[in-house]
Amino acid sequence: MTEGVVLSVNDLSVNFGGLKALNGVNFELRKGEVLGLIGPNGAGKTTVFNALCGIVTPDSGSLSLNGKEIKWPKPYKLAKLKIARTLQGVGLFPDLTVYDNVMIGASKFAESGLMRAAFGTNHKDEKRLKERAQAALERVYVGAVADRRADTLAYPDTKRVSIARALVAEPEILLLDEPAGGLGPQDIEWLNSLINNLKSRTSIIIVEHHMDVVMSVCDRIYVLNFGEIIASGTPAEVRDNEAVIQAYLGTKSKAKS
Ligand SMILES: Nc1ncnc2c1ncn2[C@@H]1O[C@H](COP(=O)(O)OP(=O)(O)O)[C@@H](O)[C@H]1O
Ligand SMILES: [Mg+2]
Structure with a gap:
């Protein structure tokens, strides 16, 4: 190598x-x-x-x-x-909130068992996952739209959310x-x-x-x-x-x- x-x-x-x-x-x-x-x-x-x-x-x-x-x-x-990816286009679930779209990335992270390793806590600890999703959204400056449905966002914000969904798994x-x-x-x-x-x-x-x-x-x-x-x-x-x-x-x- x-x-x-x-x-x-x-x-x-x-x-x-x-x-x-x-x-x-x-x-x-x-x-x-x-x-x-x-x-x-x-x-x-x-x-x-x-x-x-x-x-x-x-x-x-x-x-x-x-x-x-x-x-x-x-x-x-x-x-x-x-490994995390973003999709060509946007690939968000339109009926879900921004927040839930990002949680999809975070829940994968939790299922991997890394959540427990990182925080010494039960991997079903949803509060931690929520904080993680919120932090990912804030990192790409769309923290304020977390509760909105994905299909109500302006296009550039949907691209940001799709990046947040990838980043949330670190x-x-x-x-x-x-x-x-x-x-x-x-x-x-x-x-x-x-x-x-x-x-x-x-x-x-x-x-x-x-x-x-x-x-x-x-x-x-x-x-x-x-x-x-x-x-x-x-x-x-x-x-x-x-x-x-x-x-x-x-x-x-x-x-x-
Ligand atoms: N799932 C698939 N089934 C059949 N053909 C596909 C599939 N995915 C991609 N292709 C074809 O493979 C080629 C490469 O596609 P793709 O990787 O999407 O190209 P790019 O991302 O560089 O534009 C194209 O000819 C495309 O039509
Ligand atoms: Mg392509």
Whole structure:
């Protein structure tokens, strides 16, 4: 294992019928870094997250966490593995309150038994969970809307709540799928600073089409095209890579999803 690698994916392939969504994908995430995963619409970015989260089953490939090879996780194992994700779009339950939406992330945390380890208390201690959910909401500046139904929020606030739901489990690895999608410049600026603040305690993989976000928050970037990594490097290296320009940046208008 390379020193400081928290997550390593080797030779990951995923087929949907005859479609090779991912074909021999390799990448590694280092501790405390923000890793960008970019590429045109349909390149396979979300499928990488789905494989990591047990939503799709890989046809081949292996996964290591902190240098130890593990089985591809089932969704209910993620909290224990300290992995959390946000969904492309928003993915909140519209009829539930903001607070209950975040509690879904917190209850996973409780079920993992970590709650008991952290607080020396019964894992059904709902009060603690509530405090945790409230703190997560306040961290992304939406604490005041905790009691509102999710479907009454303005769109940028729903994106914040979806991040709170991921943060409430205190992940060591955070997967963000298009967090800037649909946001205006002010919210994007806020998102940039949030991601930079999270880095000290969380290693992050971000899938994002907004190149200004990618260029400002990422330490390294991998570029996917038709299910294969075609380039990797620093933001500047990737930006100047001819294959990337051809595959992605040159067709930016088509790349929006
Ligand atoms: N569950 C699925 N069943 C069938 N095809 C899928 C499924 N998920 C994704 N795909 C296909 O796999 C390819 C990669 O999709 P995706 O990972 O969502 O791309 P990206 O996130 O890069 O836009 C696309 O062609 C998409 O239509
Ligand atoms: Mg996607």
